[in-house]
Amino acid sequence: MTSIGTGYDLSASTYSPDGRIFQVEYANKAVENSGTAIGLKVKDGIVLAVEKLVHSKLLVPEANRRIQTVDRHIGLATAGLLADGRHLSNRARDEASNYRDTYNSPPPLKAIADRLGLYVQAYTLYSSVRPFGISTILGTVDPDGPGLFVVEPSGVFFGYNGAAVGKGRQLAKTELEKLKLTELSVREAVIEAARIIYLVHDDAKEKEFELEMSWIGPESNNLHVHVPKDLLEEAEAAAKAALESLVE
Numbered sequence: 001m002t003s004i005g006t007g008y009d010l011s012a013s014t015y016s017p018d019g020r021i022f023q024v025e026y027a028n029k030a031v032e033n034s035g036t037a038i039g040l041k042v043k044d045g046i047v048l049a050v051e052k053l054v055h056s057k058l059l060v061p062e063a064n065r066r067i068q069t070v071d072r073h074i075g076l077a078t079a080g081l082l083a084d085g086r087h088l089s090n091r092a093r094d095e096a097s098n099y100r101d102t103y104n105s106p107p108p109l110k111a112i113a114d115r116l117g118l119y120v121q122a123y124t125l126y127s128s129v130r131p132f133g134i135s136t137i138l139g140t141v142d143p144d145g146p147g148l149f150v151v152e153p154s155g156v157f158f159g160y161n162g163a164a165v166g167k168g169r170q171l172a173k174t175e176l177e178k179l180k181l182t183e184l185s186v187r188e189a190v191i192e193a194a195r196i197i198y199l200v201h202d203d204a205k206e207k208e209f210e211l212e213m214s215w216i217g218p219e220s221n222n223l224h225v226h227v228p229k230d231l232l233e234e235a236e237a238a239a240k241a242a243l244e245s246l247v248e
Contacts (some may be wrong), residue, residue, distance in 0.1 A: 047189040
């Protein structure tokens with residue numbers, strides 16, 4: 001049974017006769033039109049990487065970041081509408097701060113993912129709002145070890161060992177499945193993440209892009225920080241070399 005064009009896609013609070021909410025599905029399409037974002041959970045940490053498409057040569061380099069810090073030990077990467085990502089990262093910071101104030105301890109990632117998922121899901125319930133056109137990857141290293149979650153536009157969230165969202169997610173997932181993530185160090189994961197982002201970008205051959213990467217691991221004292229510039233340049237050089245070898 002099809003319901004497209006029959007008015008069931010006009011509101012986020014209206015089900016179609018076959019039980020679908022079209023506005024949520026359209027929000028997923030907004031994510032698919034964005035650059036790819038990936039997260040890797042490896043033996044000693046987390047690596048986040050984003051293919052940030054550059055829509056104009058006039059833009060200031062490294063502006064409009066898609067990777068944000070939620071708490072000292074929690075990082076967030078987004079694919080989808082940039083403004084929605086900013087709003088959700090601010091909400092995640094508020095939730096992390098609230099958890100610290102309430103329990104006087106660092107917030108566990110699952111608690112933040114759960115609260116963020118509930119917040120996103122609330123935006124699928126009312127006709128006066130629209131769902132967030134964003135998929136969010138959250139990563140941390142806490143006393144229980146590395147953790148990685150993805151919050152979808154519907155509000156559902158899952159834990160992952162390797163996650164990919166955005167335009168090139170299928171190819172990125174295929175590449176992630178080939179890796180032995182539990183055996184990689186964060187430094188090795190940075191190289192692999194750069195290779196995957198360059199591979200999915202080359203496959204789509206879209207506009208110019210910037211590679212944005214962050215990590216949480218022993219070398220960052222388990223804090224969420226951007227990957228050092230020298231390592232980022234090394235990873236990009238290795239990714240370009242791997243891409244050229246594939247062409248040959």
